[in-house]
Amino acid sequence: MVTLVWFRRDLRLADNPALVHALAAGRPIVPCFILDDADAGDRAPGGASRWWLDGSLAALARDLAARGSRLVLKRGPAERVLDALIAETGASAVVWNRRYEPWARARDERVTSRLEARGIEATSCNAALLREPWMLATRQGEPYRIFTPFRTALRARFEPTPPMPAPDRLPAPRRWPASETLASLCLLPDKPDWAGGLRAAWSPGETGARARLDAFLDGALLDYRERRDLPGTRGTSRLSPHLHFGEIGPKQIWHAVKTHALAETGDTDPPGAATFLSEIAWREFSYHLLHHFPALPDVPLRAGFEAFPWREDGAGERAWQRGLTGYPIVDAGMRELWATGWMHNRVRMIVASFLVKDLLVPWQRGERWFWDTLVDADLASNAASWQWVAGCGADAAPYFRIFNPALQGAKFDPRGEYVRRWVPELAKLRDAQIHAPWEAQPIELAEAGITLGRTYPQRIVDHRLARQRALDAFAKLGKT
């Protein structure tokens, strides 16, 4: 009699409720991971996420091995794989931490009833959220659609408890089931190997997550409110991919931030910590929205936007993807994304606004590109955030709030450090021109070694005209 612990997006040993539940049962534990692309349909992880998953699974396997256990790897539809694993191990119980993607919820329901019908105990736990999405509702019993009251409710209903440490040992079964090798899951890019920038930037796995959190606590946390919007500095936590894969959970982060803030300032809620935890609350809000509006990744939350006159602009979209729009802050962001699998949040808003409002390309196209290229690609956060930028989401930026890429650059990257790092062909321009090279005098461009249209693109649209075009499109929508 063994317990299967089915790891999914909870790739950690500390504060892992499913693992705690399994340990309490006292039976031998078989930890397993199922590569479930077959269940996820067109929402299987994208390229960057697969790279991360490989590293995270390797780390989890190491951490389990250090505790006298193993990670059993399988691939295929979860129902079939679990059937086979149960037959192979004689498992009497399966325990996992819940996922919230619509396809995963449907799949997990099928799994649960299948297991229960066969007399096998099926238990699911919460490792990913401070509060389950169905535990919060407005006074009218409706899902929240506005962030601030959601956050108020979340704070009021969340009772912080100290996170549980990782177990020292996991009881092993007498015989281990067969496992795929990690390499055979083919998660890493091959021909070409484009992951060099990712390897340089990240350390997937629970140890890497904890190190990232500790570095953030000791570094940027207390200045977070002031520095989080400056992409040229390391003012953010960069925990998003670790959070997405569950290498660390929001409860652990919440607890660590509060504890650290109290020790450093005598206050559990100084401005830096409060602002950072608000971002954790935005993540919860996104999961709340995805749970209550499962079409969130595909359909505008606000009815009416269905009729928006989006354009087909293949050339513009490709220029955006490659960082060749001629707007330095946009191009810097898209190149950072391509090189490292991540983009600073301020810049995400700028590039998203550019795609959706300056180019009038449907937000779903941007969401899909991010899905494939981000190491932190997360269905809830990604979909909710794209809808937010597009103006059709919950508590969204009004449609007429259109970012001016040159002004945003000047405001948040005033020394041009970020642009110079990712768009080196502009490095020699003065700060005053780094965000608007089209305004530089010919002599200045020449001295900086720049020929617009040759060494760096001409702007693919004039923002002033594009802005007016977007407002006109929106006005038309209002009439119909």
Place this chain on the structure above:
DNA sequence: TGAAATGTTGGGGCG
């Protein structure tokens, strides 16, 4: 977690 257009105010140049 905008930007641009429009309105208001007040200091200073000037006749």
Place this chain on the structure above:
DNA sequence: ACGCCCCAACATTTC
């Protein structure tokens, strides 16, 4: 000294 204009600086409104 005074009125007039200009315009920066700031505030408000509009998209």
